[in-house]
Amino acid sequence: MKIAKVKITNFKCYEETFSLKLNDALNVIVGGNESGKTTILEAVHLALTGMLHGRPLKNDLTSYLFNLAAQQKYIESLKTGTPLPPPAITIELFFSGNSSELAELEGDGNSEKIKASGVVYRVEFDEENYKGPYEALVAAGELTSIPVEYYTATMRSFARKGITSRNIPIKSALIDSTSTRLQNGSDVYVSRIIRDVLEETERASISQAHRKLKEAFVKDENLQLINARITKAAKISQKSVSISVDLSSQTAWESSLMTYIDFVPFQYIGKGEQCVIKTKLALSTKKSAEATAILLEEPENHLSHARLNELIADLTAQHGEKQIIISTHSSFVANKLGLDHLIVLRDSKVTRIAELKAANFFKKLAGYDTLRLALAKKAILVEGDSDELVVQRAYMDANGGKLPIQDGIDVISVGTAFLRFLELAKALNIPVAVVTDNDGDPDALDKKYAAFKGDTSIRICFAPEVDEGDLKVKDKPFNYNTLEPKLLKANGLKALNAVLGTAAKTDDDLRLHMRSNKTESALAIFAAETAIKYPDYITQAIAQ
Incomplete structure (x- = not known):
């Protein structure tokens, strides 16, 4: 089961419907800044999971997700007396392969009206619930932006049935090694290991050990004296005020852990080493192990050619059977992974090196700045x-x-x-x-x-x-x-x-x-x- 094609409309840099056919194995997407590489990865992941930037998109709708030109056309139309319909974001994924799971997603509920297996993710105006309030705003001339508060996000199969990510047999793992969403060094990645690797009994053992540390901390004579002074100074009714260790939830101990690399806190090691570790940790989770589509954003960041070569070799060796989509600016990455897989983006148009008459020439020049x-x-x-x-x-x-x-x-x-x-x-x-x-x-x-x-x-x-x-x-x-x-x-x-x-x-x-x-x-x-x-x-x- 693979993603055969992705179609994107009105999402970020793509106004007119953008269509990209994908190879079953490896896809290396290159292009200048703002060419839409990251948007493709985000769109694929969003259509499969409903998640953007690690959060459900339906809870985080904003007008900035819509293509700017589409927004402007809509806003201008409101001034003419004949307003355009509220714009919608559409992401379609066409699947290939034969399985009973894919058969359940089969139908003609796609823009091409063909019988195929796939999903459609839409961010659109909720006419059923908000038609009246919306028309009142338009009549009053009060709209100056897309009214996302009247929008809803839906996920449907080509069989025209509402679904969730659990119904989709193709799973994705989006890996951005440059992400800085860190607290306490690298707790995000430690938590992933804990959730996916440790058994329940092991988690309980760590929690108990953490509780013992808390009890020892609370019983320390110096802390007791400090808490007494805080209570006296605060004067909140007759209740005491003190400082301790957070145990407000059963998993509070997870966020207090910090990763050390050769006894050095994670955030103090080199950026290149951080990138390698974060990528490998992300790939090692059960979610990524089960994923059939690996989406990797610019793996070359902060890496020397030697470390990048190591990371690429690890990626292809461990996930050679998966569909991999990589965005990059690096000729080294493109050459190393093979120019047969190279997809060049420019002005929302796609060119594949493999389809050029000069393809063999570029393949032989593997060391050239392609x-x-x-x-x-x-x-x-x-x-x-x-x-x-x-x-x-x-x-x-x-x-x-x-x-x-x-x-x-x-x-x-x-x-x-x-x-x-x-x-x-x-x-x-x-x-x-x-x-x-x-x-x-x-x-x-x-x-x-x-x-x-x-x-x-x-x-x-x-x-x-x-x-x-x-x-x-x-x-x-x-x-x-x-x-x-x-x-x-x-x-x-x-x-x-x-x-x-x-x-x-x-x-x-x-x-x-x-x-x-x-x-x-x-x-x-x-x-x-x-x-x-x-x-x-x-x-x-x-x-x-």
Whole structure:
């Protein structure tokens, strides 16, 4: 039994219905900040449990759960005399698999009107109980926000029957290792171990030991003297006032426990170690052991690659048979878990690396920063390190000293794999400029990038003219149509000698020097106090 598809409407960042098909085993969701990764995990968990942020949502309704654009449209409509219906949040989960439990959830009570097994979680206006009061508010013009006090949260199966999480055979465990919902160090996680691991007799033994500590504490002579002074100072009727240990409930002792790691209180150990421990503790509970869907939020936080590798290996080894949905910003996580499972979110649209023609290329480059282009607002693709340095400096000179990344533009060195990265950029609708040498054959470049010629978000920048000369290197003609010769052509021998700190006597001497010292020359240009002139194709690439 697995989750085959999730559909989200009007929940947080998703206004129009967002649909995502899920793999049966592993799903790695990546995207920029505010792209909706966390919302997907929350929506899946909410539809299966009715819980959000550890609390039942029906008791915690707020207008902030609704998509902002949907809210604004509704509020504006109230001013027109023809108000829109109160907006509703809908989360649908379509299940796959064959079992008698799933059969009970089967029906056509879903947005697609198809026979399937699944659940629908809705936050909607309770017309049956609040139609009159709501219409009175609308008529009086007093509504300025979504009236969530008139809303109800419901969970129904596709068979159109009301259900609870107990009726759903697919269980979920949502793990956010960055959560700071801690009291007394790590009592949240200690309590989980106590509830799920200890037997009832063991719990009773701990409770008795805790009670003995309380009795010893109360009998201490110093405490008795302090309590006598407190009673005298308080003067509350004829009753005494004292301080003691909380035993107001049978489980009060749970909240007074603190976890120690090598005799150091949990909250004082490193953040990375905390993340590993919290995640493993969460996975070790009975609830997670029984869960068929593990939802993991950004496991890379605070972790080195070595510890992250350990955590990922543990996750996949222990829960390989489960459906796992992970959100991440880390190329390491994406590469380690396999790019076949990578789902990229951008502007509420989904792209899967496995579906690209260039999929095999990206899989083989497991060590590459795969997500750099996918997460970029804009990008400039260059061939090598020297091109990257020069383009960075050109941008800085044109934009008051700001690096491209400060404006959300990533300059990425991709070798000769421009076409593969352009396929990914086109699929994600990322504005991209390519900076490339014409190598003496501009017509070949026109043919190479013909598929992107009509795409307004992709610009191919290269010098249209072909330069020639008599210089040879090892009896082979020198290539005058790469970056370094073009820079010399734009600036002249004297100016470039001054920037590079060289004393070349002829243009050919400087051409050979720059050819043999590409990176050093580019570094000198990048760090120079004096700006240089750049070929037109570079200035075109950095133009926003």
